[in-house]
Amino acid sequence: MNFNEFELHEDVLNAVDSMNYQQATPIQEQAIPYILAGKDLLACAQTGTGKTAAYLIPILDKIATSPMGQIGALVLVPTRELAQQIDQQIQGLGYFVGATSIAVYGGNKGPEWDQQKRALTQGADIIIATPGRLIAHLQLGYVSFGSIRHLVLDEADRMLDMGFLSDILKIMSFLPAKRQTLMFSATMPPKIGELAKRILQKPEEVRLAVSRPAERIDQQFYMTTDEQKLPLLAHLLSQVQNTSMVLFTSRKSTVEPIVRALRKLGLEARGISSDSDQADREIVLRDFKNRTFPVLVATDVLSRGIDIDNLSHVVNYDVPRDPEDYVHRIGRTARAESKGTAITFINEHDQKYVLKIEKLFEKEVEKRSVTEELGLGEAPKFDPAKFRNSAPRNKSSQGTRNNHGGASKSRRPKQKNDKKSPLQT
Numbered sequence: 001m002n003f004n005e006f007e008l009h010e011d012v013l014n015a016v017d018s019m020n021y022q023q024a025t026p027i028q029e030q031a032i033p034y035i036l037a038g039k040d041l042l043a044c045a046q047t048g049t050g051k052t053a054a055y056l057i058p059i060l061d062k063i064a065t066s067p068m069g070q071i072g073a074l075v076l077v078p079t080r081e082l083a084q085q086i087d088q089q090i091q092g093l094g095y096f097v098g099a100t101s102i103a104v105y106g107g108n109k110g111p112e113w114d115q116q117k118r119a120l121t122q123g124a125d126i127i128i129a130t131p132g133r134l135i136a137h138l139q140l141g142y143v144s145f146g147s148i149r150h151l152v153l154d155e156a157d158r159m160l161d162m163g164f165l166s167d168i169l170k171i172m173s174f175l176p177a178k179r180q181t182l183m184f185s186a187t188m189p190p191k192i193g194e195l196a197k198r199i200l201q202k203p204e205e206v207r208l209a210v211s212r213p214a215e216r217i218d219q220q221f222y223m224t225t226d227e228q229k230l231p232l233l234a235h236l237l238s239q240v241q242n243t244s245m246v247l248f249t250s251r252k253s254t255v256e257p258i259v260r261a262l263r264k265l266g267l268e269a270r271g272i273s274s275d276s277d278q279a280d281r282e283i284v285l286r287d288f289k290n291r292t293f294p295v296l297v298a299t300d301v302l303s304r305g306i307d308i309d310n311l312s313h314v315v316n317y318d319v320p321r322d323p324e325d326y327v328h329r330i331g332r333t334a335r336a337e338s339k340g341t342a343i344t345f346i347n348e349h350d351q352k353y354v355l356k357i358e359k360l361f362e363k364e365v366e367k368r369s370v371t372e373e374l375g376l377g378e379a380p381k382f383d384p385a386k387f388r389n390s391a392p393r394n395k396s397s398q399g400t401r402n403n404h405g406g407a408s409k410s411r412r413p414k415q416k417n418d419k420k421s422p423l424q425t
Contacts, residue, residue: 040181042196053089073149074150083104084103087103087128090128103129104116151172152181160189223381244310271297
């Protein structure tokens with residue numbers, strides 16, 4: 001479907017053309033008419049499907065046809081990186097419309113706070129904000145949201161996962177009851193449906209099934225112990241030229257230990273997590289995009305909503321618990337018709353999550369065991385059945401699993417022939 005068919009304002013069509021948008025994606029084709037009609041919307045679509053433009057284009061059309069004067073739209077997002085990215089996209093799309101925007105997020109210095117305060121008090125067409133920082137401004141009493149016509153919750157599932165529900169509800173208490181509310185989510189767990197019932201009025205629904213990973217992605221699954229992961233990775237990358245790789249770990253406590261271990265193995269790496277200082281995060285991301293270093297170690301703060309093009313590899317240091325998160329992670333590579341490789345390490349405790357990935361893909365994935373032939377020791381056997389009905393692990397067993405990350409120590413007595421983990425060196 002061509003964007004001309006939406007009967008958008010001429011300035012918006014010029015903006016769309018300037019961004020080189022050709023045809024509307026499925027989420028845009030289905031969501032834009034509902035938003036233009038003023039309907040509340042619950043939309044489920046994975047990262048990379050064009051959902052940001054799906055709500056920005058019709059909101060900008062409203063701004064073009066009826067200037068708002070004050071704050072007209074509020075977009076809530078889980079991370080500052082996503083806030084920055086959406087702000088940049090508005091700058092591109094909003095140029096012809098004359099729309100103004102500002103990203104409101106934490107971790108920045110005094111001048112940025114003052115700039116955010118001016119925008120919140122004097123008005124900007126679109127505010128993109130992380131919940132915590134926005135509440136900090138609201139509590140000081142100088143913010144008026146009486147003119148807001150549109151509320152967007154982007155990556156709503158991720159915000160709930162990060163514990164922002166109470167913040168979201170508190171922010172909504174400052175908004176006018178008469179408004180259009182749009183919820184965009186990459187997944188649709190029950191808690192998203194519950195929130196939708198609380199905040200949406202007679203919503204339309206758009207649900208796009210989670211896509212299979214692009215065929216251009218070479219997905220490789222390796223059975224390993226935690227101690228074998230990084231030596232195996234060094235071997236797999238030894239013959240690769242011009243590596244540009246993101247290594248995802250589910251625990252932020254392991255980011256820096258992994259970075260140090262990779263450096264000892266001769267791989268230049270830097271790390272980023274939600275604990276990183278904002279200025280440091282921006283520098284690391286900028287340098288990685290500019291190919292200053294080849295390996296970026298990150299938590300799932302980067303798995304959604306971040307534009308990093310031309311990755312040669314994505315590595316899952318551990319298997320995501322949600323199979324859709326696996327799709328989001330490996331979707332960072334093989335973009336724009338390029339090829340890419342996704343490497344996933346499976347230890348003994350993560351095997352049950354591989355079953356969820358296979359269920360999503362409706363096929364069994366090949367699990368490789370190569371550590372013994374490389375002199376790294378025997379790999380675990382793939383036998384997830386024994387974990388299906390097992391009781392939750394106690395602190396001791398959790399410590400055994402997390403020993404490589406330094407979060408807690410194993411209570412298992414150390415054997416004489418135990419090898420030291422690369423992360424403990």
